[in-house]
Amino acid sequence: MKLIIGNKNYSSWSLRGWLAAKQSGLHFDEITVNISGEEWEAAKQQMGEVQPSSGKVPILWDDEVVIWDSLAIMEYLADKVGRDRFWPKDDAARGMARAMVAEMHSSYLPLRRTLPMNVRGRHEGVTVSDEVRHNIVRILGLWAEARARFGQGGPFLFGTFGAADIFYAPVISRFVTYGVAVPGFAQAYMEAMWEHDWMQQWIAASEDEQWVIEQWDKAPTT
Secondary structure, three states, X not given: OEEEEOOOOOOXXXXXXXXXXXXXXXXXXXXXXXOOOHHHHHHHHHHHHHOOXXXXXXXXXXXXXXXXXXXXXXXXXXXXXXXXXXXXXXXXXXXXXXXXXXXXXXXXXXXXXXXXXXXXXXXXXXXXXXXXXXXXXXXXXXXHHHHHHHOOOOOXXXXXXXXXXXXXXXXXXXXXXXXXXXXXXXXXXXXXXXXXXXXXXXXXXHHHOOOOOHXXXXXXOO
């Protein structure tokens, strides 16, 4: 099994796919490509017929199975190793976790566009639009409810590390990069995520990366 991912400093969807692969416990070969350069174009040429038409990362190859969407990758891996590894066992908790993951997968475009993931970057005094602020308030509200209702078993959204944490990990990186002010409970959760061994591995690799995408390194403007 191999996982093709993009620049670790910038590719939020790659982080989700990579964390899902790590959570599965299965062995996988990691292939990192610069999605903004000629290397990615060459890699897509080599993929030939199995390359998804979207040309996006991450891409999971497992023998003849090819999956190019981070949520689909996570669900495929959950089917292989058991869904309890990713999702809460309690029906109410699992229902909320699924809804939160689906919302993250399909929503928050103002936040994504205005505050792109940049693990190495640090920006102070960032002013955001009302749309971005509403996204942030919505996310913090979901985190608060998950922690209050289902977080008693550990420091993560539903206690133990799982699918919801995987999908909100890039949001945590964005909040750190752009100095988003959060309440105490969210700060504690973000610290637990940031200090997770897999996140530390990703952060270290991001810092060692030589690729730069200039438009994503600039301070955001509203």
